Amino acid sequence: MTTKKERGKASITLIDVAKHAGVSPMTVSRVLNNLSIVKSATREKVLSSVEELKYSPNQAARSLASGRTTRICLLYGNPSSAYLGELLLGALEAVGKLGFQLIVNRVPEDISPDTLKKDLHSTWDGLIIPAPISDVAGIRRLMDAEGFPAVFLESGGVEGRAHEIGIDDFQASKDMTDFLIGLGHKRIGYIQGHPNHRTSVLRQAGFEDSVSKAGLPFGGELMTPGFFTYRSGIEAGLQLLKSDNPPTAIFASNDDMAAGVLAAASELGLKVPRDVSVVGFDDSPIATTVWPNLTTIRQPLSEMTEQAVRLLSEIINEGNNNVIPKTTSLLDYSLIKRESASAPIS
Amino acid sequence: MTTKKERGKASITLIDVAKHAGVSPMTVSRVLNNLSIVKSATREKVLSSVEELKYSPNQAARSLASGRTTRICLLYGNPSSAYLGELLLGALEAVGKLGFQLIVNRVPEDISPDTLKKDLHSTWDGLIIPAPISDVAGIRRLMDAEGFPAVFLESGGVEGRAHEIGIDDFQASKDMTDFLIGLGHKRIGYIQGHPNHRTSVLRQAGFEDSVSKAGLPFGGELMTPGFFTYRSGIEAGLQLLKSDNPPTAIFASNDDMAAGVLAAASELGLKVPRDVSVVGFDDSPIATTVWPNLTTIRQPLSEMTEQAVRLLSEIINEGNNNVIPKTTSLLDYSLIKRESASAPIS
DNA sequence: CTGAAAGCGCTTACAG
């Protein structure tokens, strides 16, 4: 058990802050919770006392007194998904600091907005909706119409209609393509993502922007459809590799497909990266499982959920769902170089 | 926010229970927390009132009054591990009900017990240690010596020295082998697990028990070493498949290696399961990513952490670390039949 | 073995 004495900050209470700021405890509470309007001079005093004393509220007292707990729900589609672990990690971290409760709810990946609508207000105070659920049509509209605090993750968001957190898929895709070009590849095949996902469009656009600026060929037999699955990666890989003038590098728009390309190459007796370079996107567990390990783009998943929880906290505290502007916030990604890509031998 | 009125049970308090049982609130508290000895008649009365009223303590009040929070820490080795998500799911569920705090801590997979010892008592109240960290030598001894509440997961536990939760690896392995035999396979290759993991020994023993009872050949060129990695699976697969008298089925003792065998087969131009059946163990995400999907053994990971948290709660409540007997508790597993195994064509 | 009192650190509801 962690007693008060063992914890550093725990001894500083709201009363201490009130004394330090020369106001009543009630005023401190009001400032901290955006409850009603506080004169801005008073507000500043309180805030600086909070800062100076490094006060952090006791969540147990808060929820006991108010009789309420803030419940943040993280939706997920697949319990054995590679993403889930990292998403939970970040959410857990933030939720712990804020004294919120984290609920984790499995829903069908193609859940209808109506199904979601039922338990919205009665069950949760805020929702985190990661891909691929964030791509379900109508969910943004529902949240907007209901005025319900919700943050969408890694869906290549539509600016202005919802709170979104992701990475710049277009730029990341360009970076990966430029990396391949920098290696010396002049003929690069591309495997598209699932047509229903907005990120697919962005990643492909990034790729095309890059190759066309470099004056390299693209489209036609160098562009193959895919569905973000391993199996579609095998088929696309086979198709690309068996063509008359096969590419020296293949950019699969996610890791599962890139792993599939590896399988296709091996089926054709081709060595990666000696005979063909293969790169993916996502840095999912399979990237470091297969051999050779995949060069790929890493998304900061746990950071995304961490920020999502913080954002939800702000939105909920405001009371009015429209105070915090609905924008897309882009986090840093990284290009991770591993063994699956190298310069072409030619 | 969830107010008291919205929640069903929230209105029944300890005071209600005390009245109902005709005792003081203090006595109820004592019964609930195993604090000091309560006359067993009184105890029964209280317990039945708790039951009848469906009382569940308000955790916020509890931790405010006591000034303490119970912190359960889940150790993990790899944030992008397939396991992590499901482990967290179960832990989160149980922790929410008990009003505990869940901390999640990354440690090196070969962490030394001494490193762990430092923050033990000062940082956590209980520890959940899943594989492969649970296989690190000396950790059990440390927990035992420190009298620290800890539960070990999926490590094919040593009875009596620690609290362990897992599945019967021996029997599960036998089941899988029997399944292959039932399909008609008479020559089954086996890929061993990492030699440092206790589960490797158990799985291999189960396999050998099964094939020897069926009068089938085993050992020799049908038994190959592996390290639970995809890459070692490729090598082992290649070795088995290239032998003079290759097996018609290969049992890889985890999914990553089974996926490697798939790659090996494809490299040799062999179709799975037509030319060779391949099965794994664990039902990790890769099992449903690769094609064909792997027939494998599924462990109830989230159930394991759920039980682990409950067990820790009991241990912590007892105050004395030796009251709850240190045993290995075995949960149900399941054999999941997918596309990678079929009857041999012969 | 059991109880009456005080208080944990906040917020609600009411004044002003």
Place this chain on the structure above:
DNA sequence: CTGAAAGCGCTTACAG
């Protein structure tokens, strides 16, 4: 815009 009082549901420390 700000404050004094009461209380959230438990547990601690003290009696008996």
